[in-house]
Amino acid sequence: MMRQALFLPLVILFFQCSHTHVETVTLKGSDTEINLVLQLAEAYMESEPGVSISITGGGSGVGIAAMLNNKTDIANSSRELSIYESALARERNIQIEPFIFAADALAIIIHPSLTIDSLTLDDLGKIYAGEIQNWSQTGGGTGRISLYGRQSNSGTYMYFRERVVKRDYSPDLKQMNGTSQILEAVKADPGAIGYVGLGYLTDSEGNVREGIRVVRLSRTPDEPAVSPLDRALVKNGLYPLTRPLYQFTNGVPEGKIKDFLEFESSPAGKKIILENGYLSAREAGMAGNIEK
Amino acid sequence: MNRFFWDIFFKKTLTIAALVSVLTLVGIFLLLLINGLQTFKTIEISAFLTGSDWNPAAYETPVFGIAAMLISTLMVTFGSMFIAVPLGIGTAAFLSEMASPRVRNLLKPVIEMLAAVPSVVIGFLGIVLVAPALAALFELPNGLNALNGSILLAVMALPTLISVSEDAIHAVPNHYKEASYALGANRWETLIRVTLPACKSGVLAAVMLGLGRALGETMTVLMATGNATAMPHHFFDPVRTITATVAIEMGEVPFGTAHFYSLFTCALVLFLITLVVNIVAERLAARFRKKGQ
Numbered sequence: 264m265m266r267q268a269l270f271l272p273l274v275i276l277f278f279q280c281s282h283t284h285v286e287t288v289t290l291k292g293s294d295t296e297i298n299l300v301l302q303l304a305e306a307y308m309e310s311e312p313g314v315s316i317s318i319t320g321g322g323s324g325v326g327i328a329a330m331l332n333n334k335t336d337i338a339n340s341s342r343e344l345s346i347y348e349s350a351l352a353r354e355r356n357i358q359i360e361p362f363i364f365a366a367d368a369l370a371i372i373i374h375p376s377l378t379i380d381s382l383t384l385d386d387l388g389k390i391y392a393g394e395i396q397n398w399s400q401t402g403g404g405t406g407r408i409s410l411y412g413r414q415s416n417s418g419t420y421m422y423f424r425e426r427v428v429k430r431d432y433s434p435d436l437k438q439m440n441g442t443s444q445i446l447e448a449v450k451a452d453p454g455a456i457g458y459v460g461l462g463y464l465t466d467s468e469g470n471v472r473e474g475i476r477v478v479r480l481s482r483t484p485d486e487p488a489v490s491p492l493d494r495a496l497v498k499n500g501l502y503p504l505t506r507p508l509y510q511f512t513n514g515v516p517e518g519k520i521k522d523f524l525e526f527e528s529s530p531a532g533k534k535i536i537l538e539n540g541y542l543s544a545r546e547a548g549m550a551g552n553i554e555k
Numbered sequence: 556m557n558r559f560f561w562d563i564f565f566k567k568t569l570t571i572a573a574l575v576s577v578l579t580l581v582g583i584f585l586l587l588l589i590n591g592l593q594t595f596k597t598i599e600i601s602a603f604l605t606g607s608d609w610n611p612a613a614y615e616t617p618v619f620g621i622a623a624m625l626i627s628t629l630m631v632t633f634g635s636m637f638i639a640v641p642l643g644i645g646t647a648a649f650l651s652e653m654a655s656p657r658v659r660n661l662l663k664p665v666i667e668m669l670a671a672v673p674s675v676v677i678g679f680l681g682i683v684l685v686a687p688a689l690a691a692l693f694e695l696p697n698g699l700n701a702l703n704g705s706i707l708l709a710v711m712a713l714p715t716l717i718s719v720s721e722d723a724i725h726a727v728p729n730h731y732k733e734a735s736y737a738l739g740a741n742r743w744e745t746l747i748r749v750t751l752p753a754c755k756s757g758v759l760a761a762v763m764l765g766l767g768r769a770l771g772e773t774m775t776v777l778m779a780t781g782n783a784t785a786m787p788h789h790f791f792d793p794v795r796t797i798t799a800t801v802a803i804e805m806g807e808v809p810f811g812t813a814h815f816y817s818l819f820t821c822a823l824v825l826f827l828i829t830l831v832v833n834i835v836a837e838r839l840a841a842r843f844r845k846k847g848q
Binding site: 321322325328347348351409414415416424428429430431433434436437438439440444448452453454 | 608610612613614615623682687690696697699777778781782783784785786793795803804806807808809
């Protein structure tokens with residue numbers, strides 16, 4: 264749904280820039296990143312009329328696959344490369360360079376009628392693996408737990424499985440096409456739990472969206488539980504699901520690709536990142552500059 | 556001489572043109588077959604067909620079982636036929652037997668226009684309109700389930716179903732009906748006992764064509780059925796069809812892996828089912844055409 268909604272502005276952007284000699288940079292991948300990257304690209308194109316940036320989603324896996332097949336200049340990804348993908352890159356002689364342009368905290372949201380306030384990562388994993396199936400087992404509400412997540416082409420799906428579930432997802436997981444769809448489903452379903460990126464939690468004024476409740480998380484039962492909305496604690500790395508948002512390039516970026524990545528790290532780019540509810544790479548303590 | 560040359564030339568060109576689509580079909584079949592059969596080097600054919608767990612990118616051991624997806628596909632398809640068949644045949648009978656020529660000439664193109672609505676649009680309506688309505692009506696936590704998919708596919712199958720069965724009903728010779736009226740039957744009795752039985756094969760062909768349409772539909776079900784891989788137990792469970800699985804996973808699958816080949820096998824299974832449905836439809840349509848003459 265979201266992808267279709269984004270298509271129109273992309274087309275318009277494309278046509279606006281096509282009347283003079285233009286250099287095109289293609290970006291493909293993460294649906295978590297797409298809204299943010301789209302806004303960064305719009306701002307960048309305003310200052311650089313000679314460059315046209317085309318962005319498509321499809322999920323981190325799709326972006327990385329496109330990079331391995333030489334079909335994109337930049338692969339947006341909310342996860343690292345898998346072992347298989349790195350092996351394939353070596354085999355095809357593609358030097359994948361990671362660049363962290365922003366940081367996200369993956370938020371766990373539930374329907375507001377549920378009373379649970381915090382969860383440990385361990386319990387969250389059990390919920391998503393289907394070992395805890397009823398809210399009464401968590402001491403926060405009643406009724407069957409209704410699981411919402413993304414599809415296997417999503418970086419968030421993989422990240423969450425590696426970090427939290429640590430085994431296979433329950434087959435009852437409803438696999439949504441995009442984060443917006445998770446958000447809408449959680450609002451409507453009284454037993455719902457879902458995961459969304461930080462940028463989807465707040466509206467344009469910075470207030471938490473209505474109709475959802477954000478769960479605080481802790482690594483162990485002894486640690487205090489932290490909300491992803493508490494920016495100071497997230498910045499200090501106390502929220503357990505803080506993750507880097509990557510942009511991969513084939514080899515050290517050059518020319519307009521490098522120029523765009525530098526724009527993202529500039530004060531103007533940082534402003535857009537913060538306005539969208541994400542953290543800049545530097546404040547989350549992640550290397551913002553091109554590595555090496 | 557010149558005329559002779561052009562005659563031959565056009566004959567050959569048109570033959571080639573006709574062969575292109577046949578060769579395409581054969582090519583697709585071979586592609587699916589060659590890639591699809593690779594799966595069975597690593598996976599037992601019985602495990603593939605009867606296993607109910609599908610998780611090729613699993614955390615630990617990948618499993619390839621299409622039973623749950625196959626049942627999902629069949630549920631959504633037959634569910635849609637359950638809705639579309641009575642509605643479609645009823646509409647066709649109305650258009651052919653009851654409606655005045657003016658109404659018929661107005662309604663039929665409008666119904667056929669329904670076929671022009673893109674499947675993403677139908678899927679979108681499923682998410683924002685039908686699913687919330689179903690959730691409210693049946694007090695479900697979520698309306699993204701097999702029933703939602705069935706309703707949407709029924710809408711998509713209706714134009715074909717109505718159009719083809721209307722043609723079939725319309726082709727029943729008038730003297731059949733006149734004989735029935737002469738024996739004292741009313742219009743309803745004539746329709747049910749005489750007209751519909753007379754064009755049975757044509758209507759069945761229409762149903763099969765609608766079925767084929769529903770079976771292969773991807774975007775709508777991908778958007779509107781919840782996509783849980785668990786075995787569905789009833790129509791209020793979320794389902795993930797074979798088409799949706801291929802569409803979701805093809806974009807990220809590494810080439811040449813077991814996962815890659817298994818998606819071809821999924822497509823092969825779907826292709827074989829649609830092929831059988833279409834052959835049956837063609838047979839029925841051919842029989843109906845013969846009768847019509």
